Amino acid sequence: MNRFDYIRPGTVAEAVSAAAVPGSAYLAAGTNLLDLMKIGVARPERLVDLNYLPGLDAIEALPDGGVRIGARVRNADLAQDPGFRRRFPAVAEALLSGASGQLRNMATVGGNLLQRTRCPYFQDTASACNRRAPGSGCDARGGENRLHAVLGWSEACIATHPSDFCVPLVALGAVVEIAGPAGPREVPLADFHLLPGATPERESVLAPGELVTALRLPAEAAGFAAHARYVKLRERTSYAFAVVSAAAALRIEDGRIAAARLALGGVAAKPWRAEAAEAALVGAAPDAAAFQQAAEIALAEARPSGDNAFKIELARRIARRALRLAAAGTPERLPALPASPFAPLSGGLHG
């Protein structure tokens, strides 16, 4: 690991002014940042340690029925918080489907949002990568790219955002609270990550020195608790990133879909909310035909960026399966293998 100055601010204001110095990076749990520093992909000159900042580690119920989650809350603690889990089960399921017990114990909410792509060429300093070294090219084009993006990619970069957590969050309309040199602001999670375009090195709307302080879920997000699931297809049953994943949430009234949310993971450089598909579901009966149509709409603009055309059909099927599982109802207890598509499903295997 490169040498760096280590700064331990005691307040958010101190953290923001420390990180405004060029070459600085925030350190949360370090499960992504220290990893990238060890392999030379990240080389910050100063680490501004967030682990001692007061006030960022609470899960607060808001008076209007929403919830605020501090940026330092650990992934495992959020997933295991009984109140949170009951009201936002798909978020808990997504968190538990990610990484390992050790890593979930460490990883923070803020770090999960800002984790970098798992594109192998991004992680290899000997490869050309526009995201890591702007203008150097993209070795994933024409290389190993079966797990790369099928939506929202550009000629400059075809990487995906690896987070599971962000997928149900974006479906449920989460908002990111930010502190920065120019004062506080908030941004919907749907607008927080940037598609690569010609500048893949810009991954989020955060300006230098800006700090994520919290995430908020609105009250209406809890209205989906009875019918909310996350489904994640991996190359092995657990402890792997998503090949494709989907979060689905429904409100069913009198046998019809009164409101629907659908988002996809593993398909783009951001968690991908499928709003047109959601709109098509409203008013429909929660049946296979409606889910099939929604999945078609969600992937309508998808196109392969390499050897990954299979991901488009896989994503359709995972979206359909997530919708069917959501319609069947959130289980009392989360499955022992969270988000596994191998969970039994009535009416045939290939939902």
Place this chain on the structure above:
Amino acid sequence: MAKTHITTSINGEPVEFLCEPNQSLLEVLRNTLGLTGTKEGCGTGDCGACSVTVDGRLVCSCLVLAVEAEGAEIATIEGMAQGETLHPLQRKFLEMAALQCGICTPGVLISARALLEKNPNPTETEVRFGLAGNLCRCTGYDKIVRAVMEAAAEMRETV
């Protein structure tokens, strides 16, 4: 660069050490303090060989900076046996041959103990899911899972 002075507790004993900001807790445990029971498999969070608990929380010590140990209570494999008396997990691992080369074993044991503290009566799937962050290249896992289940049963009887 100035070294930082850290005061911490390891397996219940007060410990002080000096470290650089860019040293991991794993590096300090092994190279500075000579506690070589904790292993380095990957250094990047993938394998779990470096598992320890920090304030009761199971983590990968390869991704914790040593400076973060200030004031913390750390537990490593060296503190698992009480003198000559092995922890039931350690005993079952020996009895049931749940290890071959042994590199993953300290991490697996620390993880298994953390799992059983939270869930003393896990199903086989829960054990497999709970230990997913500990990779083993030798055993194929079956013996590990069985040894953890048996140790859990024995530990439930003795409380």
